[in-house]
Amino acid sequence: MADPWDRKAIDPRQDVILERTLVSRAKGAYRARTGDEIAAMLARYFDHLDYGNPVVSDVRRMSGGASKEQFIFNLAHSGVAEPEKLILRMDPPEGIAQTCRGREAQLQNAMIGTLPVAPVRHVDMDGEIMDQPGSILEFVSGVTEPSDSDAHGVSGMGSRFDDWAPKLAPQFVDAFVKIHAFDWQSADLSLFARPQPGTNEAPLWELNNWAKLWWNALVEPVPIITLCERWLRENMPTCDKVVIVHSDLRIGNFMFEEPSGKFTAILDWELGHLGDFHEDIAWTLMRLFGNWDDDGRFLVSGLLPREEFLAQYQELSGNVVDPKLLHYYEVLNAYKCASMDMGQALRAAEEHTNHQEQVLTWLGSAGGVFLRQITMLLREEI
Amino acid sequence: MLPNIDVRLRNMVKAVQEVIAPAIREDEKLAQEQARLVIGQLGMLQEQWKNAVRYEAGSYRLIRELAETLTEFVETGQVAVLQQALGETAETDQLDIDALNAGICTIGDAIDKVILGDDGKLPLSREAWHAIFDYGEKDALRSRVWFQGNGIDPDRGDLPPLEEVI
Structure with missing residues (x-):
């Protein structure tokens, strides 16, 4: 078993990203690029990829998300009769989380045929051609919140599904089941370190990632976050069964078509990694990602009550949720959220290294919700 | 004005x-x-x-109280770390929001050192854990009240008025 205080035990590619963050930060403030600049960069990129006569047009910024710059554009080239609609997903120097476009692309493409996802066509994971890390995705239509709803959230939080919930909830549970049953050993996941089952490598690597993010970003010390790190190290479990963990499957990160409600894409695979299924389940149970219905029931991701969600997941997946492990990962996830919201997001906002710093400070202002959750969860234990 | x-x-x-x-x-x-x-x-x-200044002054007082409480429950070397931070910030101007924030950071850094205990080599007593929980509850509640206007907190309907927690 690895020493739970060994801070160097971390997924190597993720460590590269965290180190790169420090280099990017030192370069100073970031100015979001204009549509014309993006069009020129994309034309250069497609030319580099040997597309015949590439012409990029109608470049428009997209909203949504809390960390990546996203653009929709048309690409005409000699290989197609009609222009293709594509998405550019690009890293600003800093966002609420620091992740790898290459890892995201590997996971997303591995899931084609298993779940609805937007195929990733190209990746420049170190920004060698684009100058910033980025990926090109195929366009998938759909909405993340009902278009007839008055409740609009930031990054999905605050959205409501109301009458849509019965259509969406079964697909939501099914997505977890399929991700956790996926045969990842046969997939190309070369950018992921593989934790050994029966060891504490999975939770240790994950904790070290978020702890390093927190300490590198530290804006103001928060004792309860530090205490949480200590508890997580002193109570680290083993992971007996290693699965793909999406890590951010919640309200706002699935897209559906109207009026059928059919899922068209599971979004935002950037936090995905190999680990324990309890981590995914605990994440979606977070209070910030849920809301109350008109009958006074608290709904997981605005879709269904916690106990129903857990019962359906267990029945369909065959995985048995261990309350002790679920508790550990609820604490770890609250720690992750605090590390992002009160650490990395606010540091990026302070350094002006993001393209939408208002979103970062808006989300950062929700830190108290996570501090409350951490305190409640840990008090049960000590 | x-x-x-x-x-x-x-x-x-x-x-x-x-x-x-x-x-x-x-x-x-x-x-x-x-x-x-x-x-x-x-x-x-x-x-x-x-x-805003009252809120930050309240945050300063709370973290200072936590550091003082922890001196009763930690080892001698850690007491010195806390006392040094408390001493350095004792004269903090209560009307200067930047000075208050600097004081919070100085004391917070010392508390972080005590909590981590040289990466787990030094024990943290049960009393110390609970003192930090007590602080954490107050800190979280104040923060949730202060930022309730963001509309994100699903339990914001249960929050007390600002005057009760500031």
Whole structure:
């Protein structure tokens, strides 16, 4: 078993990203690029990829998300009769989380045929051609919140599904089941370190990632976050069964078509990694990602009550949720959220290294919700 | 002061709502979202600015109390770390928000060292854990009340008035 205080035990590619963050930060403030600049960069990129006569047009910024710059554009080239609609997903120097476009692309493409996802066509994971890390995705239509709803959230939080919930909830549970049953050993996941089952490598690597993010970003010390790190190290479990963990499957990160409600894409695979299924389940149970219905029931991701969600997941997946492990990962996830919201997001906002710093400070202002959750969860234990 | 801060903040909200936001093209989704967030942030600032120094002074007092409490429950070397931070910040100007924040950071750094205990080599007593929980509950509640205008907290309906926690 690895020493739970060994801070160097971390997924190597993720460590590269965290180190790169420090280099990017030192370069100073970031100015979001204009549509014309993006069009020129994309034309250069497609030319580099040997597309015949590439012409990029109608470049428009997209909203949504809390960390990546996203653009929709048309690409005409000699290989197609009609222009293709594509998405550019690009890293600003800093966002609420620091992740790898290459890892995201590997996971997303591995899931084609298993779940609805937007195929990733190209990746420049170190920004060698684009100058910033980025990926090109195929366009998938759909909405993340009902278009007839008055409740609009930031990054999905605050959205409501109301009458849509019965259509969406079964697909939501099914997505977890399929991700956790996926045969990842046969997939190309070369950018992921593989934790050994029966060891504490999975939770240790994950904790070290978020702890390093927190300490590198530290804006103001928060004792309860530090205490949480200590508890997580002193109570680290083993992971007996290693699965793909999406890590951010919640309200706002699935897209559906109207009026059928059919899922068209599971979004935002950037936090995905190999680990324990309890981590995914605990994440979606977070209070910030849920809301109350008109009958006074608290709904997981605005879709269904916690106990129903857990019962359906267990029945369909065959995985048995261990309350002790679920508790550990609820604490770890609250720690992750605090590390992002009160650490990395606010540091990026302070350094002006993001393209939408208002979103970062808006989300950062929700830190108290996570501090409350951490305190409640840990008090049960000590 | 003329013009006063409330008027200027209200004017900014009106300008974004009535002039800037309607001028943004329908397909400029990010710009629309940013305009909504400017209105939201200005709205929160309207609620907060008069109490900002009091809020930060309250945060300073709370973390100072935690450091003082922890001196009763930690080892001698750690007591020295806490006492040094408490000493350095003892004369903090209670009306200077930047000084208060600097004091919070100095004391917080010392508390972090004590909590980590040289990466787990030094024990942390049960009493120390509970002192930090007590602090954490108060800190979380204050933060949730202070930022409830963001509309994110699903339990914001249960929050007490600011005056009760500031």
